[in-house]
Every structure is written in C-alpha cells, then in structure tokens.
Amino acid sequence: MPTQAPDRLRTVVRTDLRNVAIVAHVDHGKTTLVDAMLRQSGAFGERTEPLDRVLDSGDLEREKGITILAKHTAISHGGMTINVVDTPGHADFGGEVERGLSMVDGVLLLVDASEGPLPQTRFVLRKALSAHLPVVLVVNKTDRADARCEEVVDESLELLLELADELQLGEDVTANLLDLPVVYASARAGKASRQRPQDGTVPDADGLEALFEVLTAAVPPPADNPDEPLRAHVTNLDATSYLGRIGLCRVRAGRLYRGQTVAWCRADGSIQSVKITELLRTQALTREPTDSAEAGDLVAVAGIPELMIGDTLAALDDPRPLPRIEVDEPAISVTIGINTSPLAGRSANGEHPGTKLTARLVRGRLDAELVGNVSLRVLPTERPDAWEVQGRGELALAVLVETMRREGFELTVGKPEVVTRTVDGKLHEPYERLSVDVPTEHLGAITQLLAARKGELIQMTHGEHRVRVDYTVPSRGLIGFRTEFLTVTRGSGIANHVFDGYRPWVGELRTRRTGSLVSDRSGPVTTYACLQLADRGTLFVAPGTQVYAGMVVGEHTRGDDLEINITREKKLTNVRSSTGDELERLTPPTLLNLEQALEFCAPDECVEITPGAVRVRKTELDAHLRARARARARNPR
DSSP states (O other), rough: OOOOOOOGGGOOOOOOOEEEEEESSSTTHHHHHHHHHHHHHOOOOOSSSOOOTOOOHHHHHHHHTHHHHHHHEEETTTEEEEEEEEEOOOOOHHHHHHHHHHHHEEEEEEEEETOOHHHHHHHHHHHHHHHHHOOEEEOOOOOOOTOOOHHHHHHHHHHHHHHHHHHOOHHHHHHHHHTEEEEETTTTTTTESOOOOOOOOSSSSSSSSHHHHHHHHSOOOOOTTTTOEEEEEEEEEEEEEEEEEEEEEEEEEEEEEOOOOEEOOTSSOOOOEEEOOOEEEETEEEEEESSSSEETOOEEEESOOOOTOOOOBEEEEEEHHHHHOOOOOOOOOEEEEEEETTTTTTOGEEEEEEEOOOOOHHHHHHHHHHHHTTTTTEEEOSTTEEEEEESSHHHHHHHHHHHHHHTTTTTTOOOOOEEOEETTEEEEEEEEEEEEEEGGHHHHHHHHHHHHHEEEEEEEEOOOEEEEEEEEEEGGGGGGHHHHHHHHHHOEEEEEEEEEEEEOOOOOOOOOOOOOEEESSEEOOOHHHHHHHHGGGSSSSTTEEETTBEEEEESSSSOOOOOOOOTTOOOOOOOTTTTTOOOOOOOOOOOOOOHHHHHHOOEEEEEEEEEEEEEEEESSSOOHHHHHHHHHHHOOO
C-alpha cells in the first residue's frame, strides 16, 4: 500500500478548477467582460439571445448601471471550470467586495484604457493585496478613441507598488508585482491579447483565449485539502420559495455530501448538528443539484433556515470554525422611521400609498436586511419607531431605502451624517479621497467649492483640455456635493471618491448656502401663488399638488428659511383691465429624486418617502415649535 503524501505535497489537488474575482472601478467593464466570457464558453446556447450585463439581474442594478451585489458564475473552458465572482466597483458596497474575495484564489484587475486607476480602483486593489491574492492586470476598452494603454499600465504598476509598500507586503511580493501579467482587452468586442494594440483599436485576436490562458497560468488552483476534516465557509445567502434560505459556501477542506449531517458553527460560538437537505453547484447561470463537493468548490447548501454569513459547516468529530469575515466599519448613518406626515397612508396627488406603515414592519425589514448585508448596522434611537442605520456611504443607504420604497414601505429618512470616533480623547471623523476630472475652464470653480468643504489638494494632472485633481475631503463635505458639482461643471465633470480613514474633526462645515421655502398651511398648490413666489426661489411642487404645513416646497434664494402660503388663491372682483389677465408663463418645478432629496436636506429636515412620492419636510412640522428650538439654540442656558 503506498504511503500517504505529506500535506505540503497535497496542497495542489484541483488542476481542473480556478476561482477568480473580477475587481475594478465603477463602469470599467467587469460585468461586460463576464458576459463575453459566458458567451464564448457556449453558456447561452445557439438559439438564445443573451441580455447585456446578464449578472446585473436586479432592477436597481440595471437602472443605475452598476453592480450592487457580488454574484458568481461558473464558466467551462477547455475541460476546466472557472468560477468567476463579479464584484461591485463602488466603495459603498465594499462588504460585497470583501465577501467575494473570501471565495477566490486570484483576481482580475480591470482598468479603463483611458481613465486609468481611479480612487475605487485603489480600494478594490488594496482589498485584494491585503488578502494576498495574485493579480492579473486587464487593460479594458482599448478601442476608446482616447485610450492610452502604455501610460495606464505604468500608472497601475505604480499603484500596486505604492499599496504593497503601505501594506508592508515584503520585497518578494513587490518583486512579483513587477512581473505582473498584462492582458489588453475590449470586453464589448469580446477580444483579448497579450500584445499591446495601437491606442484606439480592438486587440488583434479571435476572442478571449489569451485571457483564459493567462488566467489559468497566473491564478493558482485551490490549495485546499479534500482529505482533511470538512470545513466550509458561508460567504453569501440567497433564498427560493421551494428550498428556503440557501447558503453559498467555499469548501475549504474535506468533502460535502447531500444528506450529510454536519456541525454548524455559529457567530455566538455555539455548535449545532444539522442536515444538508440539498446541495447545488453553479453551471453557467443556473444552479444544478449535485451529490457531492470537495475542497475548492463553490456550492450552495439548503436545509439550515437560520444560516448566516460567516458561519462554518464542519465535520461532526472535528468542529473547528473558520475566522469570521471581517469588513470595514460604516462611515455614514441615517435615521429611518415610520412616515409621520399628514399624508401618511393617503392617496394624495394620484400617487399610490404604501401598504407597510407600522414600526413593526419597518423593524422586521431592517432585521432581514442585516442577514445578507454584512456592512450594515442598525442601532436604536430615543424614539421607538425610528432607528439609526449605518452603512459605507450615501449610495448604499439610498439603495436600501429605494428597495424598501418599491416593496410598499412608507418611511421618514433623516439627513445623512458621518459616524465619528473618539481616538486618544479627541473626536475623529471619516475622510474621503476624491478624484475630480473636469474641463480646464472649471478648475477655479472646483477649487473654491472644495476649499469651502475643507478639501486638501494632493495632486493635479493637466491634460490637453481637461485637468484631474486629487483631494482628501471630510466625508461631511461630500454630503450634498454631487448636485452642486454637476451644476458648477454644467454636467461635464466626473467625480469619484473612496474612504480614506479617520482624522481629527475639522470644525463646522456649511455645505449648503441656501434656505428652504416652507409651506405654512395645508392645501393644494395654486398657479397664482407659484407666480407670486417665482422670485423667492426654486419650487419643488407643481400647481395642484397637495401640500401640508411644514413641508419644504422649494429652495430659498437666501440663506434662511421662509414660511410661505403656496395655496393662496387670486381674489376675484368685478373690475377688469385690458392687461390684467395677460398670459404669464410659469417656470416648471424642479422635481427631486431620492438621492437629490437626501443631499438637499438641512439638519432640521428629513425626507418623506412613499411608493409614489419623495417629499422634503421639516422634522418638526409646527412652526412655533421650530422657532422655539431655534431660539434655544441661539441662547442656551
């Protein structure tokens, strides 16, 4: 009988399998590249007309054009199975990136051939290097007219070396990064090559074969041992009406079978015996039942109703849990509560009212979100019908609120605020690294805008017609920044930012220089009142809209709030003049969406959100109580 090979010789056991994640900045082509890989592997079939961005299956993902949830697919190529995890590029969904990286053995770093590395490229790359994963650089969109492939490769290598130095990865790792494999691709055209194409052209190749070859050579096979006791890590959750909750696992050691009884290691340290009722393996875009899985596989298990992300499924006779998945702490918070406005639950202005209005339903939905969202925190407040929800950024929280709104909830959402810390007895706040790309003529306006928000210039790079500036800015300074930025640059600017640690509190920031127009009574908006108030500011409501006392109906031209009667009607008399009833044109109102409303909010305001409407209102609707609160703030005793 042959002797058992030592563990060090058993580390490479799955030459037929690769697990890889695709990471990149927003809109650099991750999901499009996965589409091309699936198409060329024959996953769609001859008669199937595939959708673009097939992995972005959520409504919000398709509407916003971004990936929100990390997803994985299995691609068959040359007798090998390649499990590809598509991760979000936006730092607000960093928890999804961290979970995705915990499932794989290497990463494909996509960088736009024109834009090069951007702040969120730094974010996702830092996560990959922290996990000690090998990197393959893919320069995508080489067919852009403004492509600059050689410079982008140099910038990417500089970023890699800078991050390796920050993370103190050692000289050996730094030397390996200099030999980083580079692939040039056009994901939209479905072509990739090791040879650098001429800028602005598609790579000279038949397909993505060069990418598959580099991926196979550079990303190591799973080093997990199937002969050790079972340990499988739960990295994601899903659910179906037939199977209930499904846990997506990376099998780290041993073998897993359908019908097997395993030890379930929970977050509280308890261990429970459970049975795997169903075992599923991903094939292209579907999950198929399978009898077994072994170390290195990504599979889904069913039969454990309360399974959570980070739990471990282990052998009954050796229940050793794996380390929990660590994610960055939240930096932004909002208060979410029930809708307390006079229009709560009513069908005003022809809009559909919500069907979920109670605090019990809102709390239950937030608890359900905690099950699958590892980067979210829900804390109690002084009110029993409101909760503080903490997340990575404004976008992540806005996506949660928008999802709940579409599910029929009516909510009151407060102004986003930063999550502070006390370090060595001093108050610290989160900072962001901001990259702004604008036409040269707008540079002065952007400099003034960021100076008022306590931004510090790091670097400035001049192009032929545009300039790119990098700043560090307090996260508070970027709340409400996007709308003003687009106004100043007339829609021609591009801004991206990523979390950059905590630093001492910089004092008060006044990021909004205008006040609000506040309705002083309830009723329908009249055209006559809108015409009379046109010079007072920008209105958010159209004639005929039902408003209530304390509702914000516009933006004041001055820095203070103004109470107005927007329901005033024209008094009719028997006197007529030849010019009295001439036609007057009314400026169309500015209708705010959810993100704009959250950005616009002042500290004493909140947003009323229903399935059919988004309204800004004062937190305290009574004008006398608001005046009393302002007086107390000016003259505290």
